[in-house]
Amino acid sequence: MVFYFKARPDVGDYTIFMGLDKHENEELIRYGFPEDIWFHVxxxxxxxxxxxxxKGQTIDDISEGLLEDCAQLVKANSIQxxxxxxxxxxxxxWYNLKKxxxxxxxxxxxxxxxxxxxxxxxKRLNEVVNRLNKTKVERTPDLKAEREAIGAAERSEKKVQMRDKKRREEMERLEKExxxxxxxYKGLMVSEKMTSNKQIASENRSLQEMEEDFM
Structure with missing residues (x-):
């Protein structure tokens, strides 16, 4: 069993979640996402x-409001x-967790x-904890299947990106060629290197003209 909560709306559309017990915690550790941030007293x-x-956000992107929601929830779920x-x-x-x-x-x-x-x-802020508890939803997700589905989608996206990259590189290569x-071709058409028909005619005199000169 995993419990899901919705963070306060003004911080964005974020889901906060936790396992029912240490066994669910173990599953969450094993099948976490790179975007997951872990909290504990x-x-x-x-x-x-x-x-x-x-996606693309890091721990530095956590706002004060979102941080307070997570910290209050973890404190409220600690007996001591x-x-x-x-x-x-x-x-x-999550990826910094070592097992x-x-x-x-x-x-x-x-x-x-x-x-x-x-x-x-x-201290505990009841207004924060109560608000979060009102959004609480219990589910029994297949965490492994969810992680594998996301992994497959990411691999497929990378393949598309690689294919597009190769296509762009090939088009750039053809354009350069x-x-x-x-x-x-323009070098061959430089005027200094070109010979007109008139020049050819003047340089290639007929045999008759050469014979007349000789005589």
Whole structure:
């Protein structure tokens, strides 16, 4: 089971989601998207909360409003973190999550700790949490199939882009050859290199004229 929430409308059309338990968290870790940003209460047990950014966006594109929604949701879904103030919430791109065979189910590390950011949540904002909960939808998605479908679409798009690139390169090559041929033909037509019919006639005297000169 995965829970989906809609972020506040003024920040854009963003979906925030989290797994029901550590087993769903494990699936979310395995089949995440490059645009996913992961949130967790620092040094405490909490839900794994994600927000899916738009294609091409990065962690730097998260607005303050969207960040607050994600941080409040992850705090509210931490048994310990929900009871105290001044909680640190860490967040990082999904692809920075590190999973090894020795880790427990749902446990993660980081490939690059420098890519992990922290935001302090002073207190729970009920108006934010309640608004998010009103948008809550429960689904049991096939995360693997969703990831494979997106991967197939991306590969197909890349093939089209490569084909278009090769077509443009071939057209550019043919155009260059055409221009080269034109320049070569123009070189042959330079007036200094051309001979008129009159010049040919004057330079190629008849045998009779040459005999008359000889006589």
């Amino acid at each position: 620092d040094k405490m047990s909490s839900a794994h909360v994600y927000v899916r950014l738009n 973190g929900n009871k105290v103030n001044n909680v640190d919430v860490v967040y990082t791109p 090894t065979a020795s880790m427990d189910v749902g446990q993660v590390g980081f490939h690059n700790p420098k890519m992990v950011r922290t935001v302090k949540v002073e 055409k221009l080269a041929d034109i320049r070569s």
